[in-house]
Amino acid sequence: MPKTSARLLELLSLLQARRDWPGALLADRLAVSPRTVRRDVDRLRELGYPIAATKGPDGGYRLGAGSELPPLLFDDDQAVALAVALQTAATTGAGIEEAATRALNTVRQVMPARLRHRVDALRVTAVERQGPWPSPQVDPQVLVTLSAAVHARETLRFDYAGADPAAPPRRTQPHHLVTWGGRWYLVAWDLDRDDWRTFRVDRISPRVPTGPRFTPRDLPGGDVAAFIAHRFSGAAGARDWPCRGEVILHRPAAVVSGFAGDAVVEELGPDRCRLVMGAWSWPGLAALIGRFDADIEVIGPTELQAAFAHLARRFARAAQLADPQTS
Numbered sequence: 125m126p127k128t129s130a131r132l133l134e135l136l137s138l139l140q141a142r143r144d145w146p147g148a149l150l151a152d153r154l155a156v157s158p159r160t161v162r163r164d165v166d167r168l169r170e171l172g173y174p175i176a177a178t179k180g181p182d183g184g185y186r187l188g189a190g191s192e193l194p195p196l197l198f199d200d201d202q203a204v205a206l207a208v209a210l211q212t213a214a215t216t217g218a219g220i221e222e223a224a225t226r227a228l229n230t231v232r233q234v235m236p237a238r239l240r241h242r243v244d245a246l247r248v249t250a251v252e253r254q255g256p257w258p259s260p261q262v263d264p265q266v267l268v269t270l271s272a273a274v275h276a277r278e279t280l281r282f283d284y285a286g287a288d289p290a291a292p293p294r295r296t297q298p299h300h301l302v303t304w305g306g307r308w309y310l311v312a313w314d315l316d317r318d319d320w321r322t323f324r325v326d327r328i329s330p331r332v333p334t335g336p337r338f339t340p341r342d343l344p345g346g347d348v349a350a351f352i353a354h355r356f357s358g359a360a361g362a363r364d365w366p367c368r369g370e371v372i373l374h375r376p377a378a379v380v381s382g383f384a385g386d387a388v389v390e391e392l393g394p395d396r397c398r399l400v401m402g403a404w405s406w407p408g409l410a411a412l413i414g415r416f417d418a419d420i421e422v423i424g425p426t427e428l429q430a431a432f433a434h435l436a437r438r439f440a441r442a443a444q445l446a447d448p449q450t451s
Contacts, residue, residue, distance in 0.1 A: 279335030365402025
């Protein structure tokens with residue numbers, strides 16, 4: 125590749141990496157003079173890249189958003205990430221499967237042969253998680269509307285399916301869009317109920333226009349992922365389960381911790397670990413611990429020991445009632 129072309133690609137990569145670049149710093153990174161940087165910027169502008177010059181003591185450049193999409197620049201890792209993301213779009217529930225396929229084909233056509241071959245070799249089969257309730261599809265335009273309200277910090281009104289048809293629209297201050305268990309949710313402050321709420325996006329019908337801007341409130345805990353996990357577990361925090369017990373499992377800690385969720389796992393040896401776990405009921409907690417398929421020593425409390433005895437009797441009856449021909 126000619127030296128000038130290679131330098132143009134490196135310059136474009138630098139401009140994509142951060143918002144503002146002082147001209148002197150760009151010249152230093154490219155090992156050229158500021159005059160050469162100015163000429164290279166003019167060449168990129170001729171190719172359709174909207175690069176703005178910034179004023180100030182140092183002067184600099186900024187890659188802006190244009191009305192047309194110029195040629196894209198991907199390194200190997202970015203190409204792989206893009207291919208994986210677009211091929212697994214079917215599992216997002218965002219109703220963008222066909223659009224994602226077309227986007228991947230479009231991007232593939234403008235990739236260099238080296239990257240195109242690498243992307244073609246990467247075939248991912250996206251399988252949606254099956255459960256008792258199918259994951260509902262959401263309207264991509266609704267996602268765009270909600271996301272715009274979150275970004276602009278504008279009050280959002282919407283009708284909510286399943287609520288009283290005569291009820292007025294919900295008035296909220298939207299804060300985050302999240303996915304959980306194959307579904308999309310809006311985390312928002314409900315102005316009429318004066319509390320945090322989570323709303324299923326597939327049930328939301330936004331009202332336009334949006335309302336006035338607001339100053340965001342602090343989300344409990346400060347972390348949206350923890351807030352959602354705690355909200356759907358029914359607990360205000362990881363240690364607020366009504367039933368909490370401690371056992372020793374004859375399994376390596378590394379194996380147990382991968383499936384322990386918010387439980388505490390402490391290594392006691394190569395094949396033993398201490399597990400502190402919570403649940404809504406003692407039988408439920410005993411059943412959760414039993415799924416690790418390991419010998420169990422109950423440390424406490426006595427309610428957990430009683431729950432194991434209760435399940436043992438239930439399972440024994442189930443074994444006795446089993447059809448001998450299928451045993």
